[in-house]
Amino acid sequence: MTSSEPLLPTTxxxxxxxxxxxxxEGRTPSLVAAVQRDGRIAWSGARSCVEGHEPDGDTQFRIGSITKTFTAVLVMRLRDEGLIDLDDPLEKHLPGTGAGQVTVFQLLGHSAGLAAETPAPWWERTPGTTRPELADVLGEGPLIHRSGHGHHYSNPGYTLLGSLVEKLRGDTWAEVLRREILEPLGMDRTTQQAVAPHAGGWAVHPWADVMLPEPAEDLGLMAPAGQLWSTTTDLLRFAAFLARGDERVLRASSVEEMRAPAAPPEAGDWDGAYALGLQVVRRKGRTLLGHSGSLPGFLAALWFSVEDDVAAVVLSNATSGPLTGAVAGDLLEIVAEAEPRIPEPWRPLPQVDEELLALTGPWYWGTYVYGLRLLPDRGIELLPLRGAGRSARFSACPDGTWKGLNGYYAGETLRAVRAEDGTVDHLDLGSFVFTREPYDRTAAVPGGVDDEGWRGLSL
Incomplete structure (x- = not known):
C-alpha cells in the first residue's frame, strides 16, 4: 500500500x-477539520449544532495567531532578497518605535522582551482605529524583559514586523501578503476580511448551553498578529509549503530555518519551543510544527510533521471551546500511527566515487569508535558505533570539505587531511582528529602517542 491511497475505514x-x-465536549457551535498526507487532503470532517449546516473545506473561520506565520514568511522573503539581516536592529529599517534596539530575529522568535499585549483596551475586541499609531500599540514602556534572554510571547512584536514589511515594500501588509504568498500558493479563500461562506463567532456560557455573538473587529495595525480568515483547504496548502518550501514564495532551506527553535523555552516548558513564526511541540517522540490561534469567537490550530508528511487543521467558532491544538495533534497522530509512512525503496548510489568510498568505515576519536558512511550528493554521515557519541550528517562543499548539518557539529567543518604521499592521514572535525586506529602512532595525533604504545597491567 502506498500513502497516496485512501485512508482505511478504521482510520x-x-x-x-x-x-x-x-x-x-468542547460545546462549540461548529467544528471543521481536515488531514493531509503526502501533500494531498486525505480526510475531512465536520460537526455542527444545527443539523445539515456543517462547515466544509471552503468555510472561512478566523485563524488568529496562525496569521503570525504568514507575517514571518514575508520577513524571511525580505532577508532572502538581501533587504534585511535577521540580526539587524529594528531601528535600522523602522526608526522611532521606542523599541529599536531589538533585532528582527528576536521579534520573529518572541525573544525581544516586548509586552505580550497592547495597552488597554483589549485589542482583540476593539476596532483597530483605537490604536492608529505604533506608539498606541507599544505603550510607554514596551520592553518588560531583557532582549534576547528568553521567550516571552508578544502580539505587538508582530505588529512591528508587519510595519517593517510595509516600510520596505512600500505597500500595505495585506496587499504584500496577497501578492507574495496567497496568490502564488493558490490560497484564494484566505482574506483579511470575511468572505462568505464564513462562520460567525460565538461565546458559549460556561455554565449553561446558551450563546452570545462575538464582535469581529478589524484589528488595524495589529492585523499582522491575528487578522486573517481562512479555510481548512487553504491552511493545508500552507502546511505543505511550510514542510517543503516553494521557490515562488520561499526556498526549502529558508522554511527549514524557520522550523528551528529560536529561543530557550520558558522554565518547565520543555516539550515546546518557538521558532521563527512557528511553534514547535514534542508529542510522543514526534516533532509537530505549526501554530495555534484564537480570537473572540474562534479557535484554530495547524500542525504538521515533516517526518510523517502529515498535517492537520482544526477550526471552530467558540471563544473557549475545544482545545483545537490538542485535537489537531490527535488527528495527525491517528493517521501517522495507524498508517505509518511507507519508506522509499532502498536504491544504490547512481555512481561510485572511489576516493569517497575509501573514506568509509571505522574511524577513531581517541578510543571512541565511529563509522563513516556515504550519503547522496557526496554527503557523509558520522555515527558512533559503540556507546554514546555525537552523530551528525554533513553536506559536501565545493572545496572538498564537508559542513555539519545537525547536532553538536552543525556548521562545523570536516576535512580529510592528507600525508605527503597523498594518503589520508586523519579526519579533522572542528580540531578533533579521527584516525583509522585508536591513537594511531603513524597519524598526526595532537599531543603525540606514548613511544611504548599500548601495554597491559604489570602486577
Missing amino acids: RRALLHRVATAQA
Whole structure:
C-alpha cells in the first residue's frame, strides 16, 4: 500500500470520532477539520449544532495567531532578497518605535522582551482605529524583559514586523501578503476580511448551553498578529509549503530555518519551543510544527510533521471551546500511527566515487569508535558505533570539505587531511582528529602517542 491511497475505514472512523467528541465536549457551535498526507487532503470532517449546516473545506473561520506565520514568511522573503539581516536592529529599517534596539530575529522568535499585549483596551475586541499609531500599540514602556534572554510571547512584536514589511515594500501588509504568498500558493479563500461562506463567532456560557455573538473587529495595525480568515483547504496548502518550501514564495532551506527553535523555552516548558513564526511541540517522540490561534469567537490550530508528511487543521467558532491544538495533534497522530509512512525503496548510489568510498568505515576519536558512511550528493554521515557519541550528517562543499548539518557539529567543518604521499592521514572535525586506529602512532595525533604504545597491567 502506498500513502497516496485512501485512508482505511478504521482510520476514518477514528478521525470522525475525535472530531465529534471535540465538538460535543468542547460545546462549540461548529467544528471543521481536515488531514493531509503526502501533500494531498486525505480526510475531512465536520460537526455542527444545527443539523445539515456543517462547515466544509471552503468555510472561512478566523485563524488568529496562525496569521503570525504568514507575517514571518514575508520577513524571511525580505532577508532572502538581501533587504534585511535577521540580526539587524529594528531601528535600522523602522526608526522611532521606542523599541529599536531589538533585532528582527528576536521579534520573529518572541525573544525581544516586548509586552505580550497592547495597552488597554483589549485589542482583540476593539476596532483597530483605537490604536492608529505604533506608539498606541507599544505603550510607554514596551520592553518588560531583557532582549534576547528568553521567550516571552508578544502580539505587538508582530505588529512591528508587519510595519517593517510595509516600510520596505512600500505597500500595505495585506496587499504584500496577497501578492507574495496567497496568490502564488493558490490560497484564494484566505482574506483579511470575511468572505462568505464564513462562520460567525460565538461565546458559549460556561455554565449553561446558551450563546452570545462575538464582535469581529478589524484589528488595524495589529492585523499582522491575528487578522486573517481562512479555510481548512487553504491552511493545508500552507502546511505543505511550510514542510517543503516553494521557490515562488520561499526556498526549502529558508522554511527549514524557520522550523528551528529560536529561543530557550520558558522554565518547565520543555516539550515546546518557538521558532521563527512557528511553534514547535514534542508529542510522543514526534516533532509537530505549526501554530495555534484564537480570537473572540474562534479557535484554530495547524500542525504538521515533516517526518510523517502529515498535517492537520482544526477550526471552530467558540471563544473557549475545544482545545483545537490538542485535537489537531490527535488527528495527525491517528493517521501517522495507524498508517505509518511507507519508506522509499532502498536504491544504490547512481555512481561510485572511489576516493569517497575509501573514506568509509571505522574511524577513531581517541578510543571512541565511529563509522563513516556515504550519503547522496557526496554527503557523509558520522555515527558512533559503540556507546554514546555525537552523530551528525554533513553536506559536501565545493572545496572538498564537508559542513555539519545537525547536532553538536552543525556548521562545523570536516576535512580529510592528507600525508605527503597523498594518503589520508586523519579526519579533522572542528580540531578533533579521527584516525583509522585508536591513537594511531603513524597519524598526526595532537599531543603525540606514548613511544611504548599500548601495554597491559604489570602486577
